[in-house]
Amino acid sequence: MLNKFFGHFSHDLGIDLGTANTLVYVRGTGLVINEPSVVAVNTKTKQILEIGDAAKKMVGRTPANIVASRPLVDGVVSDFEVTEQMLKYFIHKVHKETFSFLPRPRVVIGLPSGVTEVERKAVEDAAKNAGARQALLIEEPMAAAIGARLPVQEAAGSMIVDIGGGTTEVAVISLGGIVAARSLRIAGDELNEDIIQFARDEYNLLLGERTAEDIKIAIGSAYPLEEKLEAIMRGRDLVTGLPKAISIDSDQIRQAIQKSVNAIVEAVKMTVEETPPELVADIMDKGIYLAGGGALLRGLDKMLSLSTKMPVHVADDPLTSVVRGCGLVLEDIDSLKEVLVSTDYEKSPK
Numbered sequence: 092m093l094n095k096f097f098g099h100f101s102h103d104l105g106i107d108l109g110t111a112n113t114l115v116y117v118r119g120t121g122l123v124i125n126e127p128s129v130v131a132v133n134t135k136t137k138q139i140l141e142i143g144d145a146a147k148k149m150v151g152r153t154p155a156n157i158v159a160s161r162p163l164v165d166g167v168v169s170d171f172e173v174t175e176q177m178l179k180y181f182i183h184k185v186h187k188e189t190f191s192f193l194p195r196p197r198v199v200i201g202l203p204s205g206v207t208e209v210e211r212k213a214v215e216d217a218a219k220n221a222g223a224r225q226a227l228l229i230e231e232p233m234a235a236a237i238g239a240r241l242p243v244q245e246a247a248g249s250m251i252v253d254i255g256g257g258t259t260e261v262a263v264i265s266l267g268g269i270v271a272a273r274s275l276r277i278a279g280d281e282l283n284e285d286i287i288q289f290a291r292d293e294y295n296l297l298l299g300e301r302t303a304e305d306i307k308i309a310i311g312s313a314y315p316l317e318e319k320l321e322a323i324m325r326g327r328d329l330v331t332g333l334p335k336a337i338s339i340d341s342d343q344i345r346q347a348i349q350k351s352v353n354a355i356v357e358a359v360k361m362t363v364e365e366t367p368p369e370l371v372a373d374i375m376d377k378g379i380y381l382a383g384g385g386a387l388l389r390g391l392d393k394m395l396s397l398s399t400k401m402p403v404h405v406a407d408d409p410l411t412s413v414v415r416g417c418g419l420v421l422e423d424i425d426s427l428k429e430v431l432v433s434t435d436y437e438k439s440p441k
C-alpha cells in the first residue's frame with residue numbers, strides 16, 4: 092500500500108551505459124548524471140579508487156600500479172566486475188541525492204546491440220545487485236531513435252547512426268523493432284588514435300589521448316571546411332624526449348582520420364543496401380539521423396549525405412539521445428514495452 096503510494100514518486104532511472112560516458116535520467120526530474128565511464132583501479136590490491144569524473148582526471152597521470160580502466164571500451168561488457176561497481180556507484184549516487192526511503196528503482200539501461208545474451212544477463216544482475224528492483228534493457232540505437240523522437244513504432248522506416256567512443260551503431264527501425272543493423276568498433280576513440288598515429292608518423296611527436304581528442308573537437312572534420320582551422324599539438328618529441336609544439340590545420344587532421352570516417356560511411360551504406368526498399372523510401376523522405384558524440388564531427392552529416400544520397404540530420408543534443416530515449420521509455424513504459432529486449436517487464440510489470 093505504502094509502496095504503491097510512493098511508487099508515484101519512485102526515482103526510476105534511465106541509464107546510458109556508454110563506452111565513453113554514462114548518463115543517468117531520473118523519471119520526473121531529468122538528466123542528473125553525466126560522467127565518463129572510467130574506473131581507476133589499483134592493480135595490486137584490485138581496489139577501485141575512483142569512478143567517473145574523478146577517475147578520468149587520473150587517465151595518463153597515474154603511477155604504474157593504478158590503471159584508469161574503461162570497462163565498456165569496446166562497446167561490450169568486457170570487465171563485468173568493474174561494470175557492476177560502476178553501475179552501483181551511479182545508482183547509489185542518485186539514491187543518495189533523492190529520497191532514499193522510496194522504493195528501489197526500476198531501471199532502463201541502454202546497451203550496445205552487439206552484446207551477447209550472457210552479457211545482457213550480467214548487466215541485469217549488476218543492476219539488481221546495485222539496488223534496482225527491475226532492470227529493463229533496451230538496445231542503444233533504439234533508445235537513440237526514441238530520444239531523437241523518431242516514430243519507431245510506426246510501420247515506417249527510421250534510420251539512426253549512433254557514433255560513440257568505442258562503437259558506431261547503425262540501425263533501421265520499424266514497428267518497434269530493429270530491421271537491419273550494423274555495429275562496428277570504429278568510432279570517436281579510433282579518430283583520436285588516428286591523430287596520435289599521424290603526429291607520430293609526421294612529426295615524431297608523442298601525443299596524449301586527451302590532447303588528441305581536444306584537437307579532434309577543436310578542428311576535426313569529415314568534409315572540407317569553408318574556412319581552414321588551425322591548432323597547436325603539444326606533446327613529447329620522440330627523438331629528444333623534450334616537449335614539442337607543432338602547428339597543424341584542419342586539412343591535415345581530416346586526412347589523418349579519413350580512413351576511419353570512410354569505414355563509418357561504408358557501414359551506413361551497407362546497412363542501407365540491406366534495408367527493404369519500402370523502408371528505404373521512408374528514410375529518403377525523412378532522412379538519416381545521427382546521434383552520439385561522434386555526430387558532432389564537422390561535416391560528417393554532409394559527407395554521409397553525399398555518399399548515401401539521402402538527407403542527413405544531426406539529432407538535437409546528440410550526446411544525450413540515448414539517455415533521453417531511456418527516459419521516454421520509463422515515462423511511458425506500458426506503450427513502449429515492445430521496444431525492450433528484456434522480458435523482465437512481462438514477468439512483473441510492477
Ligand code: ADP
Binds near residue numbers: 109280311382385
Ligand atoms: P558513448 O555512447 O560510447 O559513451 P558518446 O556518445 O558519449 O559515446 O560520445 C563520445 C565520443 O564523442 C568521444 O569519442 C568524443 O571524443 C566524441 N565527441 C564529443 N564531442 C565531439 C565533437 N564536438 N566533435 C567530434 N567528436 C566529439
Ligand code: MG
Binds near residue numbers: 109110231256383413
Ligand atoms: Mg552511446
